[in-house]
């Protein structure tokens with residue numbers, strides 16, 4: 001099968017690899033689509049990935065073969081794989097936070113287990129059937145949607161909130177759309193790229209602004225029109241600093257986007273305004289099922305959240321570079337085929 005293999009030094013090559021054999025209690029998945037995640041960009045463009053690995057974890061596909069002992073699944077069934085559940089016993093799980101379970105198996109970004117290829121093996125116990133109302137391609141948005149649901153849940157956002165989202169890329173757009181689906185309407189997206197600002201409005205933001213229009217906070221007190229919650233989705237230090245400046249008394253800043261440079265946090269302001277700073281990572285205890293349900297409900301503008309044109313395996317690296325440059329707004333789907 002063809003696979004997009006990370007070959008080191010920020011390069012990807014399409015190589016022919018053997019089709020994996022599903023082990024006991026595993027199925028073989030024929031990948032329909034796999035989304036490009038910000039993590040994939042960091043791993044490739046910043047060269048953290050291990051040469052020889054195949055990335056891609058936001059996949060959906062159909063069952064192509066059953067391993068030994070697999071029961072209750074049929075060939076051709078359209079599926080995604082659910083999150084690994086928390087162990088239920090470690091101190092994170094006991095505190096009701098299985099997203100940061102201490103016994104979570106490490107992400108498989110570094111081994112040959114990703115889905116920028118035609119086939120991959122997956123544990124049968126984690127499969128979720130894709131609802132009829134949802135295309136397999138759109139179901140590849142399940143994992144990032146589950147993250148957005150977790151992010152919004154941790155933030156405690158309600159329809160009364162005034163929300164700022166910094167960063168109008170795939171993560172910011174999905175967070176905006178999920179907020180909107182949950183009845184939050186007062187959403188402003190801050191984003192430097194004009195096309196991404198337009199897309200933000202299309203997915204449900206009430207306002208989209210350029211970052212330089214966000215005011216600096218006064219020494220004491222708030223800006224004129226403060227926000228109760230800010231979601232920092234860009235990973236840029238300057239965006240996090242600007243987001244903190246926009247918060248109201250008792251406001252909350254949620255760190256969603258990772259990045260190289262660390263923001264400077266004004267602790268005085270955090271103290272005086274009694275701000276809350278939190279991070280969001282991984283999923284709710286309920287896993288991917290609520291995300292699949294939300295995607296199938298029709299409540300999300302999937303045509304705006306997902307880029308219209310699929311990328312093929314040999315187009316993966318150029319697409320990653322365009323995403324990193326902010327030239328693409330929505331989620332880019334990779335179809336595991338080769339152009340030539």
Ligand SMILES: [Zn+2]
Nearest residue numbers: 037038039058
């Ligand atoms: Zn991801």
Ligand SMILES: [Zn+2]
Nearest residue numbers: 087090093101
């Ligand atoms: Zn645990």
